Amino acid sequence: MEMTMKKYHKDIDAFGRKLKPFVATSAEQVLLTEFSSRRRHMDAGEELVSSEQPPRFAYILHEGWASAYREMSNGTRQIFDFRLPGDFLGLLSLVMHRLDYNVVALTEVVVSEVGMDKLISTFRQSPLLSEAVLWSLSRDAAIIAEHLINIGRRGAMERIVHLLIEIGYRLNQVGQSPQDSYECPLTQKDLAEALGITHVHLNRMLRQLRNDGLLSFNDHMVTLHDLPTLMRIAEFEPNYLQTR
Amino acid sequence: MEMTMKKYHKDIDAFGRKLKPFVATSAEQVLLTEFSSRRRHMDAGEELVSSEQPPRFAYILHEGWASAYREMSNGTRQIFDFRLPGDFLGLLSLVMHRLDYNVVALTEVVVSEVGMDKLISTFRQSPLLSEAVLWSLSRDAAIIAEHLINIGRRGAMERIVHLLIEIGYRLNQVGQSPQDSYECPLTQKDLAEALGITHVHLNRMLRQLRNDGLLSFNDHMVTLHDLPTLMRIAEFEPNYLQTR
């Protein structure tokens, strides 16, 4: 289980990089760049997908972070994924029409809107790009399944480690950072809400990880000091994050 | 949030019923029946999808139950979904190629094999059926997300109730049973492994539910005695299970 530590080029578009394997002809290239048009900036805290109204668009996240979560009736939240540059936002909602979950920008973001019409016409025009959409959805599902396993079968410590490794890995895949160190806009509360533990307990576990010299999360910076050991602790297996 | 209590017709094919909204032309009808050909019987306990070797097929589950799970290195398992008649098995694995999860038959099952070639050719021949596949995958992802929320944010009791309602609802959708009572081949261990609790604790919670007259699970039969109350307890919201 080695991780190919790609050099990263933050200048290259994350989305284009992720779907490159699905571009064979120039027609596909054109379609794909159309996907990336209609760019919009949004501020941290803005809702991109809301359970209130039926979704009008999916989005491609070019820059910034977002989180996809369910709001529970008692006011707590379960975040089921952090969405990173190159990822689709709300694709599931667009296909399923009415789902009780929200996507909110965690930082300033740059996105482009993708309407259902564009999606449909892509399906008619390019089987290869249809596959790309299918693959994106599958990868997202695999990520969510992994989070389910994380919460269902691992202790708090291992969960934390697993998620922080995953994020580093994903960022590295789209050329945003090295694997073992990245800027991380999450608060401890965000992280705790993704991991199914309280922020108080998270804080204690983070202290221990820091004391053991394994990992630090300070000042919006995650550093994985001993990646091999951490990967062993969390049983991290990146198959589910494979690119095509 | 009312549940339309459809009368059920176990004679009608579950898969055909589920994808009926995606059949407009007779050409699509033909393609869809092709999907359902190549039927095979398999025994309880047989592995349909294994993390060991790369997947050769996805399957359509016509009859019987299966479970999709991850096996952890310490020997425990996390089941992330029970697969019911009409569902695809291993679609995710087929698209993603190498995933660490297994699908095993829980009862005798009748399935039909679907190869990647068939899937690809469908994408070229019918945008509508491509959409159907996309939708199936999305629905499965939504189910997994709901299970994530279940485990992450609900107590043991509510989890149990939520899952048992969900299964009844899904069975009813494909004409296998009424919503509030169904034959259930799961052992308490299976259920516990899906819910992220021990079978010992599950057993105690089931006893309490039985004593309270809310729900019983005896002799492979689930009966939801007071569905409205149960739905309130579990905050069950069936949006994620919508049919097209």
Add this chain to the structure above:
DNA sequence: CGGGTGCTTGAGCTGTATCAACGTCTGTGG
């Protein structure tokens, strides 16, 4: 009958939650 599989119950333990307080930083308005 004997052994396996699944169910049930008990006793004691522990990981994580809850409640509460305090510290630190940052941005804002007087």
Add this chain to the structure above:
DNA sequence: CCACAGACGTTGATACAGCTCAAGCACCCG
């Protein structure tokens, strides 16, 4: 430029949901 409010992080004390270990029971099937 200071004062203050509001987020966020940190720490302590205590409670409890769910776990572990262990044993007994009831089938069913060979």
